[in-house]
Amino acid sequence: MHRFLAAVTRKELGAMPTLAWAWAGVAWRRKRRHGTRPLATPQIVCVARVIAAAVLLGSIAGCQSSAPAEPKPAASSTAAAGPPLRVTAARPQRKTLRRESVQPGTIAAFEHTPLWAKLPAYVQKLHVDIGDRVEADKLLADLWIPELEDELRQKEAQVVQARAGIEQAAAAILAVDAAVATAQAKIREAEAGKIRAEGDYARWTSQYARIRDLVSGGSLDRKLEDETRDSLKAAEAARGEAAAKVESAKASLMEKRADVVKAKADQSLARARLQSAEADLARQKALLQYAQIRAPYAGVVTERNVVRGDFVQPPAGAMAKPLLAVARTDVVRIFVDVPEMDSPWVEPGRAAQVAVQALPDRTVEGKVTRTSWVLGANRTLHTELDFPNPDGILRPGMYATAHVVLQERPNALVLPWSAVAGSGKQAFCWTVRDSRAVKTPIALGLQVGDDVEVVSGLKGDELVVQSPAGSLQEGRPVEVTRP
Numbered sequence: 001m002h003r004f005l006a007a008v009t010r011k012e013l014g015a016m017p018t019l020a021w022a023w024a025g026v027a028w029r030r031k032r033r034h035g036t037r038p039l040a041t042p043q044i045v046c047v048a049r050v051i052a053a054a055v056l057l058g059s060i061a062g063c064q065s066s067a068p069a070e071p072k073p074a075a076s077s078t079a080a081a082g083p084p085l086r087v088t089a090a091r092p093q094r095k096t097l098r099r100e101s102v103q104p105g106t107i108a109a110f111e112h113t114p115l116w117a118k119l120p121a122y123v124q125k126l127h128v129d130i131g132d133r134v135e136a137d138k139l140l141a142d143l144w145i146p147e148l149e150d151e152l153r154q155k156e157a158q159v160v161q162a163r164a165g166i167e168q169a170a171a172a173i174l175a176v177d178a179a180v181a182t183a184q185a186k187i188r189e190a191e192a193g194k195i196r197a198e199g200d201y202a203r204w205t206s207q208y209a210r211i212r213d214l215v216s217g218g219s220l221d222r223k224l225e226d227e228t229r230d231s232l233k234a235a236e237a238a239r240g241e242a243a244a245k246v247e248s249a250k251a252s253l254m255e256k257r258a259d260v261v262k263a264k265a266d267q268s269l270a271r272a273r274l275q276s277a278e279a280d281l282a283r284q285k286a287l288l289q290y291a292q293i294r295a296p297y298a299g300v301v302t303e304r305n306v307v308r309g310d311f312v313q314p315p316a317g318a319m320a321k322p323l324l325a326v327a328r329t330d331v332v333r334i335f336v337d338v339p340e341m342d343s344p345w346v347e348p349g350r351a352a353q354v355a356v357q358a359l360p361d362r363t364v365e366g367k368v369t370r371t372s373w374v375l376g377a378n379r380t381l382h383t384e385l386d387f388p389n390p391d392g393i394l395r396p397g398m399y400a401t402a403h404v405v406l407q408e409r410p411n412a413l414v415l416p417w418s419a420v421a422g423s424g425k426q427a428f429c430w431t432v433r434d435s436r437a438v439k440t441p442i443a444l445g446l447q448v449g450d451d452v453e454v455v456s457g458l459k460g461d462e463l464v465v466q467s468p469a470g471s472l473q474e475g476r477p478v479e480v481t482r483p
Helices: 002-006 010-034 041-064 146-216 222-289
Strands: 085-090 093-115 121-126 139-144 292-294 299-304 324-339 351-356 359-375 380-388 399-416 428-433 436-441 443-448 451-456 464-467 478-481
Touching: 085 428, 093 299, 093 351, 093 443, 093 451, 139 324, 146 222, 324 399, 351 380, 380 399, 399 443
Parallel strands: 085 478
Antiparallel strands: 085 464, 093 324, 093 399, 121 139, 139 292, 299 324, 324 380, 351 359, 351 399, 359 380, 399 451, 428 436, 428 464, 443 451
């Protein structure tokens, strides 16, 4: 033993493990050939310890000597030991990730209108029945209200009477206008007579003064003076009469003008009476329009609760039933309650799909139309979705499942969850490079089902281990099989 250790030189330290195994083999063969007792286990342990100490001393001596050092093994030599591990690997996929909120709901008509009787009446005729499709403003039923028809004829007569009053007032205005013109002419005539009378008065005044002078001088007889004086008095009276006629004509003109004002007021009153009569007539016609039940929009008749001859009245109480009911079907609504965790992403305009149990092979595209914005008592957001229904395949009352799109990532780089280890900022995956496993940190994004979006860390052309990713170590040899 001592000779074996003394024979080991510094240059032979690297071969110590081989020498140790060779020595052990010599000992074994010695036993077989000569029947000598092999070395006991404590002796083998002692030899191994001595060899390990010699290796350590040789390494220290090699570091201190000028001789070239032995090359160090690679850091991954331990992990690389053993046969390659068979793994399943594939490249990341590019796809559209879509996170949805799937909620149950019930289909309802976009509009549903019960039709009632406005006034007590009798059902005279029904033009439709349940299930009939109707256009907007189509006549559905006729009601009979006899007293309203009589009142309508009375209102029509009042309108005719009021119009006649307007015509009469207009004729009166024409008459008083003519009277005013006549009064104005009489004023002009009276004023002309006054001027003539003034001229006669002036002539006789001067004639009387001349004759009086001649009579005073004895040239004429006093009798002629008296006659001239009488003529002067007559001219003076005629002048007064002409002035009075002028005043009378002016007063008459004022009277006729007052008549014009009165006639125009009568005409305004007649027009007001006509407007009142026409308003009463329009009201009566409006009431009679309630005797015709018409469709408020295009749709389907969903209820009929009367027959011909029934006496109907306006609704009174919760148990009252409408005459008819019409539902709009070209657009339907779906009411769903979205949970609190999904509510921040639900807003008007979000795309949605609806699947109906009765139509398993059909899906309809629509949008979120409106939300209550606040969460209800059960911590859900009341949401309404509108869906076009031109062919009427979606019927009110059907049970439906609404798929509301919350988040969408088009052309996202996607890995299966089985390929991701860690979580949050510590997430990573194993990629294959030169047939060895390489730990690659990644940043995750949207997570939908078994898929997760890779925001950064991968380019898309890497081979990523999908399974078994949990048993890998850095640098371990792997043998790749395709999924």
